[in-house]
Amino acid sequence: MDALEPGGAVVEVRCAPESFEQTVATVGLQAARWGLEAAQRGAESAIGGGPRTAETVRQLLSACQGCFLAVLRGLRDEVPAADLPVPEELLASVRGAVRGGVPLPRLLRMMWTAHFTALDALVAATERVAPPAEAAAEARGLTTESFAYVEAFSDAVERRYAVELADWTGSAAAERMRVVEEILADGSVDRGAAEAALGYALGGWHVAVLLTADRTAVRLDAEVGRLADVLDADATVSLHRSPTLLWGWLHRPGRPDAEPAERIRSAGPLAVGVRVAVGPAADGPAGFRWSHVAAQEAARLAGLGHGGVVGHADVAVAGLLTANAEHAGRFALDTLGPRLCTASPKARRLRETLAAYLEAGRSRAAAADRLHVSPGTVAYRVKQAEDLLGESVEGSGRTLMVALEIMRAFDAVGRDPATTTGGGPLGGEGL
Incomplete structure (x- = not known):
């Protein structure tokens, strides 16, 4: 050895x-x-x-x-x-x-x-x-x-x-999971029986959270309680999917006055090693389901970078664009070309610069401020990107921005669009 x-x-x-x-x-x-x-x-x-x-x-x-x-x-x-x-x-x-x-x-x-x-x-x-x-x-x-x-x-x-x-088998936790899976499957559920099993009202507004921990010693239940305080929730239900993964729902009688992920971010850091994906506030049994589905999308694309807290609003566009990974990858390759879609640091830097340039309305100065480089560096990189594209970026901003956003998602999950096959969502199905 x-x-x-x-x-x-x-x-x-x-x-x-x-x-x-x-x-x-x-x-x-x-x-x-x-x-x-x-x-x-x-x-x-x-x-x-x-x-x-x-x-x-x-x-x-x-x-x-x-x-x-x-x-x-x-x-x-x-x-x-x-x-x-x-x-x-x-x-x-x-x-x-x-x-x-x-x-x-x-x-x-x-x-x-x-x-x-x-x-x-x-x-x-x-x-x-x-x-x-x-x-x-x-x-x-x-x-x-x-x-x-x-x-x-x-x-x-x-x-x-x-x-x-x-x-x-036969535990209260297993019964709660059975009820939750029925709701998430969008099947018919006896509302009274479901609320009794969950100890949680399905009326009102729900915010779903998916919490993960790096180590099994972290008490995720305590983190759910803290999030409930941050969002002024009056009830919670949580299910441990594994020693390091917890599904939770936070209940409010009325709609929150701010986006839930933003409120959680502004409340300070989570426990060390804990990350949370947050769904939007949504009402009724259908909202219970939708907020969880949206939180799974946030978890799927958490690598796009939002610290330890990622909300569905942060990744909604990327989620739509990469719902079918094979179609998304083909669109990026056809639009940007294989040389600009490689995983090399240079190609990634050119994509980031080109995206910043287009988002800034083709202002080299504004893009430079965002990237913390000089305007000349922005101009040089845009020219390199155009050489790889084989054409000017003028007049094709919307299509290019869609392709660049797709590539950001591929970069986040470490996937190569050239080798992606199958119609599933990029990065799997969430946590």
């Missing part, structure tokens, strides 16, 4: 900090960072073509990092499978899977898919550095030992899943 070298990708530590620190102490910093990269590849493989919501990625990365770093520690110290502690990050993800309706076979399949991918990377690295005569035996040994670890982890996941499912 001393030969394991990270490839340079920036991978955020999503597992418990002590898991990473323990791995560094056991295998060294370079091998631990390599493990984070391998775990990320495993998580990407496990997600496959499924919904790539922010919370899905967050949970899977945490579980994959916790598991693969534990495997590296076990392999280095030659710990028997029965003695290697099951990563807490993995067990924490089971609760989210149960509450999210993920069947146990699918959860186990994702777990093994992630491990196969990470193990392939470890075997390949071993074969590169081991003497040819020893490489095959070394690879077989790694495979056998790591499989024993993951089999033990799988047994623990099955046991925890059964416990979580028993706690969840």
Whole structure:
């Protein structure tokens, strides 16, 4: 393992900090960072073509990092499978899977898919550095030992899943979730029975919030209470979708006098590591549903940049433009051309400058003030963009602005319009 070298990708530590620190102490910093990269590849493989919501990625990365770093520690110290502690990050993800309706076979399949991918990377690295005569035996040994670890982890996941499912099935929280899902599906619901189950009136005005936390230790319920105070709400209902994701609704008898996300932003920062997507205020049972749908759109495009608080109004236009990712990507490519749609820093800088220039009514001075550069720099970049476009930007502002807004959304979620297929919304379906 001393030969394991990270490839340079920036991978955020999503597992418990002590898991990473323990791995560094056991295998060294370079091998631990390599493990984070391998775990990320495993998580990407496990997600496959499924919904790539922010919370899905967050949970899977945490579980994959916790598991693969534990495997590296076990392999280095030659710990028997029965003695290697099951990563807490993995067990924490089971609760989210149960509450999210993920069947146990699918959860186990994702777990093994992630491990196969990470193990392939470890075997390949071993074969590169081991003497040819020893490489095959070394690879077989790694495979056998790591499989024993993951089999033990799988047994623990099955046991925890059964416990979580028993706690969840028939619980008041499960009944609230059933009622909420009926409302969100826009199906018929007995209003009186629904209000009794939720302990929440469906009349009046509703503001939906989706709160996420970087760590399971954060009390999201307390944050919902604080948001209720900020918006002068008289009632709340909240549902934990996972240890780090909470759906909430804040009730008011009358319409708020200000946009909810703006009021929340102006009230000061959230707890460390917490982000919130905020829907608009809307009335009645239909408003309960719409505010949540809009909050999901805000969460889907939170990467466009609005700090820890993003409201639907902040991303409404981008949401409309990217509701069909394939159509949006094709429009951007056809309008801007492939050279201006690349993910390179230069192309992105040219797009940002061109957007600022057009939004400023083609004023180089106003665009320069916004971008904190000189007017000459703006003129130079606009000329470079025109060279890539093959034509002047004069007279085509509206079409260009739509394409540039689409590219901002693609940049925010790290997607390439040239490789986007399928008609789903860009970035998944929200949290």
